[in-house]
Amino acid sequence: MAKAKEVTAWYLERYHGSPDDVGVVTMFTDPGRVGHFAVPLASLEAEDPDALFRVLVATTMFQRRQDVQIMRVLRGIGPGDVDQLTSAATLLASAESCGCEASLSLEGILTRCDLRKDDFRQGTCDLAPSVACLPKRHAVLLKRYGHFGKVPTALALNLKAHGATDLAALRRGCIKATGSPEAAAECLENALCKSWRVSDKISAMYLSMLANPDLWPGRAPWADGLDWTRWVVIDSNVDLFLDWLGYDGFGTYAARRGFICSVASKIDLTSMKGGLQKFNPRIVQQAGFLFMSAANRRSTGRDCSKEDGACGRCPRVISRACPLKR
Incomplete structure (x- = not known):
């Protein structure tokens, strides 16, 4: 070799x-690279729920396009829009009140929501075309495929579906429910991958930046209890x-x-x-x-x-x- x-x-x-370095934790703490999606390293180390969720939303963007292009998109989104895109509480509240049945559950947004962009590059759907839901707005903000607008809301609904208040609680639940670091790592990966557009690659990218001790400037906060060698x-x-x-x-x-x-x-x-x-x-x-x-x-x-x-x-x-x- x-x-x-x-x-x-x-x-x-x-x-x-x-x-x-690209795709590691320091990238997501640098406003010069990811704009208002950047979070303080100390917030991640303290397992701040909002910081953990913000980085997960940003991580899902890194698929099927060059990293430099995605970073340019992230830097182009203003602070108010980033706050809306990355607040699990805001996303859940909107999903529950917007008037679309598909937004009430993870299963609904995965299987019933037919979000897309119309000829004018605006978010639209056939299920509830008159509803001004956040996924329609996010389809435009994120500048990806039309259905990509479902990503932030689906991530929040995924936490709810797993009975987790935040991502740190999801990790703790997997460790408690399994008997080994290997099983806990697989449990956590599988849980994230149940969300819209979260693949093996995206879950590995996110989890490794929090758990892999050689990618963290210090000690990775999620290194204990998880087999971090699993994530490439x-x-x-x-x-x-x-x-x-x-x-x-x-x-x-x-x-x-x-x-x-x-x-x-x-x-x-x-x-x-x-x-x-x-x-x-x-x-x-x-x-x-x-x-x-x-x-x-x-x-x-x-x-x-x-x-x-x-x-x-x-x-x-x-x-x-x-x-x-x-």
């Missing part, structure tokens, strides 16, 4: 723990990394996650950078993601492609695979 080890070393030297974030860039490593297995998320864990088990991170866990699949995955992510790398001055003669320092095995040299 020489390729994976060299890429991991590249990431640890260039990006790990830096302000330019697989997207198109990671698939490029896996293909380069020679992965030819099944295309399921679980199979690709298993392959990354197998690769990571052969890389001793403690020998590469002080303070890291010996085994951490999320770090190896993050290394592959950033190495293959040309758009993210071009957007920062930290990248080695911006330095004269830097390419000559990389081992040939990874230099030939660099997407910025193709």
Whole structure:
């Protein structure tokens, strides 16, 4: 696994723990990157319900478009709109009072709500077209697919469906209801994935930033009681990394996650950078993601492609695979 080890070393030297790392907790505390969706690190560490929910809403945006584009969308949303998009209490109150039966439950918004955008790019539906619900407004604000406007309300309804007052309570409930960190991690992941547009990737991205000790500047507040090694974030860039490593297995998320864990088990991170866990699949995955992510790398001055003669320092095995040299 020489390729994976060299890429991991590249990431640890260039990006790990830096302000330019992508999809980790420091990104969601930086207004310069995510605008008014940013929350103080101390609020997350204290498990502030509003901060945890705000970051979850923002995290769901990072799918099927380049990260730099999503960050631009997030920065373009004003503070009042962000407050509405990310307040579970506001979302639930509106869902209960707006006059649409589909908004009264998670099942309803998942199966009955037919939200979309009309020809004028405004939110509309066939079930209750005259109702001025928040999902219709959010379909416009979030600048994604029309049905993406259901995301914030569905997240709030998902907490209600699980009998949880907030996301920290959801975590505690999974730990209490299961008998091991592995089972608790699977329980929490499955609970999040019951919401609209929350996939294995999105749940792993969110949960790993709160639980993975090597992605948190200090001690991750959710590290205890959960098997944080379970959560790796697989997207198109990671698939490029896996293909380069020679992965030819099944295309399921679980199979690709298993392959990354197998690769990571052969890389001793403690020998590469002080303070890291010996085994951490999320770090190896993050290394592959950033190495293959040309758009993210071009957007920062930290990248080695911006330095004269830097390419000559990389081992040939990874230099030939660099997407910025193709």
